[in-house]
Amino acid sequence: MRGGAVAGVVRSGRGTLVRTLAFVFLATFLWLQLHVVSLTGRSLPSSSSANETLFALVPQELHRFLKERRNATVPGNSTGTLSEQEILDIRRQIQRVNEEQRVFNEEAFGPLASDAPVIVVQVHARLSYLRHLIVSLAQARGIEQALLVFSHDVWNPDINYLVQSVDFCRVMQIFYPHSIQTHPRTFPGEDPNDCPRNIHKDQLVNALNLKCINAKHPDLYGHYREAKFTQTKHHWWWKANRVFDQLTVTRNHTGMVLFLEEDHYVAEDFLHVLRLMERTCRHSCERCNVLSLGTYIKTYSYYDEGSRKYLGVNSALQKELLRGLKRQDSLAESAGQTFQGQAAPVWAFQLLPSLYNHYQKAEVTPWISSKHNMGMAFNRITWNELRKCGMQFCSYDDYNWDWSLQHVGQSCLPPSRGAGAAPRVDSGLVAMVMRAPRVFHIGECGVHHKKNNCESNAVIAKVQSVLKAARKHLFPMQLTLTIAAVAKKTKLRKGNGGWGDIRDHELCWNITMYPDLSLP
Ligand SMILES: *[C@@H]1O[C@H](CO)[C@@H](O)[C@H](O)[C@H]1NC(C)=O
Ligand SMILES: *[C@@H]1O[C@H](CO)[C@@H](O)[C@H](O)[C@H]1NC(C)=O
Ligand SMILES: *[C@@H]1O[C@H](CO)[C@@H](O)[C@H](O)[C@H]1NC(C)=O
Ligand SMILES: *[C@@H]1O[C@H](CO)[C@@H](O)[C@H](O)[C@H]1NC(C)=O
Numbered sequence: 230m231r232g233g234a235v236a237g238v239v240r241s242g243r244g245t246l247v248r249t250l251a252f253v254f255l256a257t258f259l260w261l262q263l264h265v266v267s268l269t270g271r272s273l274p275s276s277s278s279a280n281e282t283l284f285a286l287v288p289q290e291l292h293r294f295l296k297e298r299r300n301a302t303v304p305g306n307s308t309g310t311l312s313e314q315e316i317l318d319i320r321r322q323i324q325r326v327n328e329e330q331r332v333f334n335e336e337a338f339g340p341l342a343s344d345a346p347v348i349v350v351q352v353h354a355r356l357s358y359l360r361h362l363i364v365s366l367a368q369a370r371g372i373e374q375a376l377l378v379f380s381h382d383v384w385n386p387d388i389n390y391l392v393q394s395v396d397f398c399r400v401m402q403i404f405y406p407h408s409i410q411t412h413p414r415t416f417p418g419e420d421p422n423d424c425p426r427n428i429h430k431d432q433l434v435n436a437l438n439l440k441c442i443n444a445k446h447p448d449l450y451g452h453y454r455e456a457k458f459t460q461t462k463h464h465w466w467w468k469a470n471r472v473f474d475q476l477t478v479t480r481n482h483t484g485m486v487l488f489l490e491e492d493h494y495v496a497e498d499f500l501h502v503l504r505l506m507e508r509t510c511r512h513s514c515e516r517c518n519v520l521s522l523g524t525y526i527k528t529y530s531y532y533d534e535g536s537r538k539y540l541g542v543n544s545a546l547q548k549e550l551l552r553g554l555k556r557q558d559s560l561a562e563s564a565g566q567t568f569q570g571q572a573a574p575v576w577a578f579q580l581l582p583s584l585y586n587h588y589q590k591a592e593v594t595p596w597i598s599s600k601h602n603m604g605m606a607f608n609r610i611t612w613n614e615l616r617k618c619g620m621q622f623c624s625y626d627d628y629n630w631d632w633s634l635q636h637v638g639q640s641c642l643p644p645s646r647g648a649g650a651a652p653r654v655d656s657g658l659v660a661m662v663m664r665a666p667r668v669f670h671i672g673e674c675g676v677h678h679k680k681n682n683c684e685s686n687a688v689i690a691k692v693q694s695v696l697k698a699a700r701k702h703l704f705p706m707q708l709t710l711t712i713a714a715v716a717k718k719t720k721l722r723k724g725n726g727g728w729g730d731i732r733d734h735e736l737c738w739n740i741t742m743y744p745d746l747s748l749p
């Protein structure tokens with residue numbers, strides 16, 4: 230629940246229902262404010278002052294990352310479509326940059342140590358979120374030791390300008406070469422002769438009659454591929470292959486590779502915690518092969534797009550919420566989508582108590598995609614195992630990279646043996662997860678949300694305040710490990726679909742087999 234949304238409801242104030250809801254929100258809001266005040270002595274910003282707070286909590290010298298370039302450019306004409314010539318130019322540029330493998334700021338920071346953290350950020354087109362991620366990275370202690378790799382699937386001069394203005398560590402840009410932007414009318418983009426998504430199984434005959442290209446390859450739920458949904462998984466797989474196996478700068482790298490997205494935000498001790506987790510793994514948890522710095526909070530308020538209601542944070546509502554989640558999940562499954570895209574969980578205010586109580590606790594648990602996909606890190610040893618399972622990753626009928634990874638963990642990697650008191654788990658991916666997150670999701674509005682304040686200021690301001698309040702608790706000296714109770718054997722899940730097309734399987738597989746395909 231965001232302050233902005235609350236204010237919006239109060240203002241509009243029409244009808245009893247709205248007023249009742251507004252009251253509930255306000256009560257919850259005040260309750261939380263009180264708690265926050267009691268913990269910090271100051272209140273979280275309201276949405277109206279969010280913008281000021283946003284700048285107030287960012288050191289002056291970093292404001293430059295938040296400001297738009299004076300003559301910002303948008304590629305393409307007013308319709309947003311690129312001409313053939315523009316596409317050719319972009320392809321050429323991408324090829325040049327990918328071949329060049331330039332590391333910016335290497336003169337200032339020297340060669341990368343083989344055990345230094347490599348941070349890979351998957352960037353699509355959300356420039357305003359990326360600005361804040363960069364601001365947070367700039368303030369992280371130890372960032373000067375890291376290599377920051379931005380992996381793009383859109384060539385955008387403004388994004389390039391921003392990324393190249395980063396001067397606080399080594400920076401590299403890589404460009405996913407099979408993007409929709411550079412292949413708008415042909416696979417992996419959308420070919421005019423592709424079958425439309427919604428031809429159902431019983432109409433398969435139609436598809437065959439239509440003679441559309443992929444008639445024989447609908448997904449598990451009878452739907453045909455949608456280019457924009459498949460791109461993210463391809464991009465994820467491509468950048469992992471690229472960073473571990475193809476770049477010169479990381480050829481001898483033995484340390485952690487941390488995966489972030491453009492709408493994440495990091496705490497200033499995230500690299501310290503990453504190193505701490507790495508050490509703790511070596512000494513106390515040999516079977517841990519994935520680290521997770523961000524975790525969704527167990528109790529969160531929840532905005533339901535369908536009923537347009539906010540669910541609050543007390544325990545009765547929590548139960549409802551969990552039921553709702555399950556329901557959404559199964560609905561989504563039959564529709565061939567995960568709940569994640571439909572109604573994003575909102576971590577909201579519950580974060581603060583959690584951060585206070587658990588700032589140095591970590592949990593060992595089988596890696597679960599929906600819980601541990603944020604701010605995850607692994608090293609080359611884990612990657613080599615994963616790459617051997619490329620076939621399973623690439624042919625599993627699920628367009629989500631994280632669900633595909635979980636599937637690989639359960640069906641292809643050797644299951645982790647429990648050593649000593651540790652229980653045996655049936656996944657080959659065992660995660661060490663921070664209880665109090667060091668990576669936050671600020672882009673929760675997602676693509677479905679049209680609210681104007683959604684450009685995230687209130688959310689970001691809250692994360693900033695929370696981190697400021699928690700400041701003296703950051704940088705723990707050591708971690709306390711707990712072993713999660715492991716559920717009985719988890720069933721292998723049917724995929725979420727969206728990945729039935731053999732062209733997608735083949736492209737994904739080619740990415741591992743033929744690295745030279747990195748040229749568009
Ligand atoms: C927030 O602040 C920035 C920079 O001062 C300004 O450009 C922008 O218009 C402000 N946005 C709102 C919603 O006030
Ligand atoms: C503005 O655009 C001009 C021409 O396109 C370019 O030469 C100049 O460097 C740009 N200025 C900035 C601040 O990017
Ligand atoms: C924009 O580009 C598209 C594709 O090249 C072209 O068909 C269209 O006429 C262009 N529109 C304008 C206003 O230039
Ligand atoms: C990687 O290690 C090899 C052998 O030790 C060395 O020759 C090579 O220069 C190293 N490459 C990089 C990029 O550090």
Ligand SMILES: *[C@@H]1O[C@H](CO)[C@@H](O)[C@H](O)[C@H]1NC(C)=O
Nearest residue numbers: 731732733735736737739743
């Ligand atoms: C995969 O690679 C093979 C061999 O280079 C090529 O013939 C095929 O077209 C590629 N498929 C895709 C979907 O990229």
